Amino acid sequence: MQFDEKTGDVYLDVFKEAPVRALKPGETLIYAGDDATQVFNIVSGCLMVSRLGKDGRRQVMSFLFKDNFVGLTATDSYFFTVQAITPSSIAWRSREHLEGYLARDPSAERTFREMVFRVLENSLDLVYSLGQRTAVERLAVFILYLRQQYRIANGTESGPDTVDLPMSRQDIADFLGLKKETVSRSFTALDEKGLIKRPDAHSVDILDVEALRELAGITDFSSPFRLAAPR
Amino acid sequence: MQFDEKTGDVYLDVFKEAPVRALKPGETLIYAGDDATQVFNIVSGCLMVSRLGKDGRRQVMSFLFKDNFVGLTATDSYFFTVQAITPSSIAWRSREHLEGYLARDPSAERTFREMVFRVLENSLDLVYSLGQRTAVERLAVFILYLRQQYRIANGTESGPDTVDLPMSRQDIADFLGLKKETVSRSFTALDEKGLIKRPDAHSVDILDVEALRELAGITDFSSPFRLAAPR
DNA sequence: CGAGGTGTTGACTGATGTCAATGATGGTGG
DNA sequence: CCACCATCATTGACATCAGTCAACACCTCG
Numbered sequence: 001m002q003f004d005e006k007t008g009d010v011y012l013d014v015f016k017e018a019p020v021r022a023l024k025p026g027e028t029l030i031y032a033g034d035d036a037t038q039v040f041n042i043v044s045g046c047l048m049v050s051r052l053g054k055d056g057r058r059q060v061m062s063f064l065f066k067d068n069f070v071g072l073t074a075t076d077s078y079f080f081t082v083q084a085i086t087p088s089s090i091a092w093r094s095r096e097h098l099e100g101y102l103a104r105d106p107s108a109e110r111t112f113r114e115m116v117f118r119v120l121e122n123s124l125d126l127v128y129s130l131g132q133r134t135a136v137e138r139l140a141v142f143i144l145y146l147r148q149q150y151r152i153a154n155g156t157e158s159g160p161d162t163v164d165l166p167m168s169r170q171d172i173a174d175f176l177g178l179k180k181e182t183v184s185r186s187f188t189a190l191d192e193k194g195l196i197k198r199p200d201a202h203s204v205d206i207l208d209v210e211a212l213r214e215l216a217g218i219t220d221f222s223s224p225f226r227l228a229a230p231r
Numbered sequence: 232m233q234f235d236e237k238t239g240d241v242y243l244d245v246f247k248e249a250p251v252r253a254l255k256p257g258e259t260l261i262y263a264g265d266d267a268t269q270v271f272n273i274v275s276g277c278l279m280v281s282r283l284g285k286d287g288r289r290q291v292m293s294f295l296f297k298d299n300f301v302g303l304t305a306t307d308s309y310f311f312t313v314q315a316i317t318p319s320s321i322a323w324r325s326r327e328h329l330e331g332y333l334a335r336d337p338s339a340e341r342t343f344r345e346m347v348f349r350v351l352e353n354s355l356d357l358v359y360s361l362g363q364r365t366a367v368e369r370l371a372v373f374i375l376y377l378r379q380q381y382r383i384a385n386g387t388e389s390g391p392d393t394v395d396l397p398m399s400r401q402d403i404a405d406f407l408g409l410k411k412e413t414v415s416r417s418f419t420a421l422d423e424k425g426l427i428k429r430p431d432a433h434s435v436d437i438l439d440v441e442a443l444r445e446l447a448g449i450t451d452f453s454s455p456f457r458l459a460a461p462r
Numbered sequence: 463c464g465a466g467g468t469g470t471t472g473a474c475t476g477a478t479g480t481c482a483a484t485g486a487t488g489g490t491g492g
Numbered sequence: 493c494c495a496c497c498a499t500c501a502t503t504g505a506c507a508t509c510a511g512t513c514a515a516c517a518c519c520t521c522g
Binding site: 073080099119121128 | 280284303304307311314333340343345347351355358362363375407408448
Binding site for chain 3: 493494495496497498499500501502503504505506507508509510511512513514515516517518519520521522
């Protein structure tokens with residue numbers, strides 16, 4: 001395995017020579033309920049992890065980008081759905097292959113565990129957003145989150161502050177626990193406050209990162225998702 | 232390590248001979264921001280994991296019971312606070328001790344990873360609740376969740392359906408992303424619908440489990456936290 | 463060029479939050 | 493053991509934020 005100091009991200013060599021599968025927008029990679037026999041690593045594109053209630057309510061759990069990992073569960077079957085948003089290519093291995101690899105290489109096992117911790121911490125960040133933040137605050141956090149994802153994926157630390165929004169307003173709404181109209185209105189609100197500009201519906205120019213951070217209640221500069229730790 | 236078929240829970244032998252620390256109600260075990268040098272396993276009592284925003288908003292991430300594990304992070308410091316709700320006793324080990332143990336025993340490593348997955352899945356359940364469910368629904372899920380915790384902790388499958396609520400209304404509110412008044416009103420609503428009875432503020436008699444499950448939108452009988460997996 | 467999907471905006475509704483008063487509970491010291 | 497006080501829970505009246513329903517605009521792709 002490797003640890004990339006620049007991005008803070010962790011890769012597993014298991015996917016080095018792995019077969020790659022292409023997905024069209026909207027295509028499903030993992031169906032909730034299927035046997036969890038494969039694991040995946042995103043090579044390119046943007047995917048969406050979601051969970052559907054029986055009455056049709058949907059919660060988007062996360063968006064996946066380059067080098068993100070999906071597919072493992074504590075049980076035998078997936079309990080979430082993964083779909084492509086943009087055309088994507090995904091490296092895959094059988095679950096057994098990964099398990100064998102991890103069993104053989106103890107340091108890989110440790111690295112892998114850290115990847116899982118990262119996912120857990122992201123999910124805890126989402127819990128904080130959904131439980132405590134208002135609509136506009138959630139959107140501010142979301143925009144900063146996407147910004148960070150792209151910077152990690154592209155390996156850039158600077159550059160013009162334009163963020164791509166490949167997903168629909170409905171997808172964003174289901175991620176932030178809001179309705180799509182509220183997401184629209186929140187974009188407008190950020191726009192009117194002068195924090196962002198919207199060239200079109202699927203991209204955002206960040207005009208005032210600091211004000212966005214302030215709104216989001218994020219203190220730590222380098223890792224946008226760590227909150228204050230008062231004592 | 233051991234796997235207990237009855238409860239589906241996983242224990243680590245690391246804590247078998249570990250020193251135990253006693254905590255009074257309200258006492259803090261882990262301060263957010265501290266170096267993450269120790270790991271813990273609950274022997275008895277009820278604890279609370281929470282995260283505080285700099286403006287004072289608090290999100291309770293989980294409640295911990297017998298045999299639950301806390302203390303590991305992907306980073307060097309804790310980013311959450313853990314406090315006792317009831318008098319508790321906690322077994323502890325140094326982080327190095329656990330790491331060494333896991334490195335020596337590959338099957339323990341795997342078991343440990345599964346424990347982490349369990350925590351992740353619980354956190355994803357909470358995300359669904361906060362993002363998609365109404366106040367009353369969240370409370371219904373919460374009551375069922377506590378019921379399951381006690382059944383696991385006590386190893387019982389049946390018995391009278393009374394659930395203990397050691398935490399305050401404020402704690403419940405901060406867990407469910409609501410205000411304490413709304414939690415009170417939701418209790419009253421469940422009471423008036425005849426689904427529960429409240430002998431006192433800190434215990435609940437479940438009168439109609441099925442109706443609670445219906446409200447919570449939970450289909451799977453055995454594992455109350457798995458949602459429908461429509462396709 | 464037209465049609466369907468997607469996004470924005472407006473008017474109104476409803477659920478949850480806020481503020482405040484009252485009622486219950488539990489711990490402490492007389 | 494009881495009385496008191498402090499804390500916590502409940503309830504009510506009202507405010508506010510997000511949801512609903514509906515119209516319209518825009519873009520994309522046949």
